[in-house]
Amino acid sequence: MIKMKNNIAVYGGAFNPPTLWHEKVISGILTSTQVEKIILAPDGYRLDKNYGISQKKRQEILYIFYESLLKKWLNVELETHFLEGHNGRFTDTVSVDKHFQEKLGFAPYHIFGSDVVEWMKNWSGNTHQYIEKKLKKLFVSRPGYSLKLDEIENYMLADIPDLIEISSTVVREMLAVRQDVSHIISPEISNFIQNENILYSS
Numbered sequence: 468m469i470k471m472k473n474n475i476a477v478y479g480g481a482f483n484p485p486t487l488w489h490e491k492v493i494s495g496i497l498t499s500t501q502v503e504k505i506i507l508a509p510d511g512y513r514l515d516k517n518y519g520i521s522q523k524k525r526q527e528i529l530y531i532f533y534e535s536l537l538k539k540w541l542n543v544e545l546e547t548h549f550l551e552g553h554n555g556r557f558t559d560t561v562s563v564d565k566h567f568q569e570k571l572g573f574a575p576y577h578i579f580g581s582d583v584v585e586w587m588k589n590w591s592g593n594t595h596q597y598i599e600k601k602l603k604k605l606f607v608s609r610p611g612y613s614l615k616l617d618e619i620e621n622y623m624l625a626d627i628p629d630l631i632e633i634s635s636t637v638v639r640e641m642l643a644v645r646q647d648v649s650h651i652i653s654p655e656i657s658n659f660i661q662n663e664n665i666l667y668s669s
Contacts, residue, residue, distance in 0.1 A: 474503040475571065476605055478578040479549075479563050481635065482509050483518050483525065484660060484667075485532040486652050488633035492607050494541055495627030496578065502605070504542045505578070506567070507533060510558040511549040514591065519639065520666050526550060531655050561592035564602055576603040576623065582612040584619065642667035 476496065482489060496502050509529050510516070518525055526547075533545040548566060549558045560577065568574050584606070587598045604622040606614060610632040616622065633651045641648050642660065645668055649657040660666045 473571070473573045473575065474501055475506060476502045476504075476576040476578050477506045477508050477546075477563065477567050479508040479558075479560070480510060481513070481516055481518070482507075482529060482532065483516075483520075483635050484528050484638060484652060484656055486633045486635055486638055488631070488651075489532075490536065490653065491630055492578070492580075492625075492627065493536060493543060494539070495630065496605070496607070496625050497541060499627060500605070500623070500625050502576070504544065506544045506546050506575070507536075508546045508548070508563055508567070509550040511551065512557050513559075514557055524664065524666060528656055528659060531659055532653070535653050535655050557591070559591040560598055560602065561590075561594075574603055576605040578605045578607065578625075580607055580609045580612070581614045582609050584612075584615055587619075639667050644668075 478489075478493065480489075493505055496505060507529075529545070529550060533543065536543045546567075549563065564574065564577065587593070588596070590598055593599075599618055600620045602621065604619070605625055606616075606622055607625045607627060608614060608630070610630070614624070638648050638652060648661070652660070
């Protein structure tokens with residue numbers, strides 16, 4: 468196992484919406500690895516994403532998620548640089564890494580689910596195999612996805628027990644047909660989405 472320098476990891480992604488899987492990943496990494504602090508870095512605009520709700524509502528959901536993590540005494544920080552669409556830039560992994568290297572003064576690890584490994588080489592901004600070879604990665608196994616790491620370097624693995632697969636895509640699909648999702652997202656987010664705003668419904 469690689470010894471971690473500067474025990475901070477960045478957790479980027481759409482979080483659209485955040486689920487109990489995201490929460491379990493965060494708590495699991497903080498309790499079962501050398502990571503002492505996780506910086507949440509929600510994506511802003513992305514070429515491959517249509518979030519399906521307004522940017523304002525998405526930001527409100529992510530702030531609710533962040534506050535719920537703090538209430539559970541999880542050592543997290545919310546970075547809104549990309550979420551708020553600074554300078555009108557699209558979010559990509561290389562830009563996120565560059566931002567945090569400048570902010571922190573060192574290269575942090577970035578948290579990913581095992582489902583993205585085979586797609587990394589095709590991500591925007593990935594010149595000279597930077598993502599596969601140089602980016603520091605912390606992979607979390609997702610049920611149903613095997614980790615094919617033959618061409619991947621500079622990574623660590625997090626083994627989080629009892630990690631049940633819950634995807635944001637499934638949550639959105641359930642919400643689109645008005646199914647209850649209160650068992651797979653936090654009560655605070657469920658109330659905001661299903662009762663206060665009726666989001667993601669068709």
